[in-house]
Amino acid sequence: MPTSSASTTDAAKSNGGGVQSLERAFDLLERMADAGGEVGLSELSASSGLPLPTIHRLMRTLVACGYVRQQANRRYALGPRLIRLGESAARLLGTWARPYLARLVEETGETANMALLDGDEIVYVAQVPSKHSMRMFTEVGRRVLPHSTGVGKALLANTPDDEVRALLSRTGMPAATDRTITTPEGFLAALQDVRRDGYAVDDNEQEMGVRCLAVSVPNSPTAAAISISGPAGRVTEAATDKIVPVLQQVAVELSEALASSGPVAQI
The missing domain is CATH 3.30.450.40 (GAF domain)
Structure with a gap:
């Protein structure tokens, strides 16, 4: 039975041999820290160069894991699990x-x-x-x-x-x-x-x-x-x-x- 390729994009490897989605997620966390801990998606997109849909998907995962929380104003902040x-x-x-x-x-x-x-x-x-x-x-x-x-x-x-x-x-x-x-x-x-x-x-x-x-x-x-x-x-x-x-x-x-x-x- 052929292996599923549904997660190919998320698991795409970077040139350094790492998992690209992980590298991007950690990069976003560091950018949030550099910005004082709270940012909007458009700010992250502008500073990282990543498209908004990619950032939204990564942030949704980080929120689910507790490493990021979404504020009432819809901005994102570093989460307490960190x-x-x-x-x-x-x-x-x-x-x-x-x-x-x-x-x-x-x-x-x-x-x-x-x-x-x-x-x-x-x-x-x-x-x-x-x-x-x-x-x-x-x-x-x-x-x-x-x-x-x-x-x-x-x-x-x-x-x-x-x-x-x-x-x-x-x-x-x-x-x-x-x-x-x-x-x-x-x-x-x-x-x-x-x-x-x-x-x-x-x-x-x-x-x-x-x-x-x-x-x-x-x-x-x-x-x-x-x-x-x-x-x-x-x-x-x-x-x-x-x-x-x-x-x-x-x-x-x-x-x-x-x-x-x-x-x-x-x-």
């Missing part, structure tokens, strides 16, 4: 990053962290503590606002100014210390420094007596940054010159590991 996937992926990302953070601790002597931008907030997903008796500690899962952190500056450095201003308007810029940047202009100037220097600094801005150095993880599947933090008396300007190249090299190696199709290599 939360579980995202939380699990974030935990795994932190697990994969730990060997690289451990190397940072070995080479710099200071506590190493990994953080993601989740909506308008920074969330710490992994940490390896320093071996010094006086060391910094940030609880994994802790959420902070970006304007007072090195990782926040590293993550937002290449975001358009108008988007940064909109984020700061939503979150406000409360002062954690008397060194915290509390104006959009001051924060945008700090982001210019990050782009120029290739790393971000939190100089007593989140907590007095603590300095943090951070870099973004290039080409990460999701926006991520790694950092070291320690007492200002140890993380001095002279120490910065030695620490930053290590941070940048580890960020590149972590990026390559995350981009590989196989397991993340252990260092």
Whole structure:
């Protein structure tokens, strides 16, 4: 008996050997995320280049699976079922990053962290503590606002100014210390420094007596940054010159590991 060809279109393979309809569905989810989580079909069609009937069919499937929900205004929003996937992926990302953070601790002597931008907030997903008796500690899962952190500056450095201003308007810029940047202009100037220097600094801005150095993880599947933090008396300007190249090299190696199709290599 001949095999049915009813699903030939849906199961059409892309040039890379994958299933085209799956690739398209995930692409639409990412486009929705880039647009703030809620879009109309015409917007998706314009940005993806796919015809409306194709998008409608894919979205109907995603809605049925709970990964997308249709709003009362007939626009589509990312669905709650994605939360579980995202939380699990974030935990795994932190697990994969730990060997690289451990190397940072070995080479710099200071506590190493990994953080993601989740909506308008920074969330710490992994940490390896320093071996010094006086060391910094940030609880994994802790959420902070970006304007007072090195990782926040590293993550937002290449975001358009108008988007940064909109984020700061939503979150406000409360002062954690008397060194915290509390104006959009001051924060945008700090982001210019990050782009120029290739790393971000939190100089007593989140907590007095603590300095943090951070870099973004290039080409990460999701926006991520790694950092070291320690007492200002140890993380001095002279120490910065030695620490930053290590941070940048580890960020590149972590990026390559995350981009590989196989397991993340252990260092």
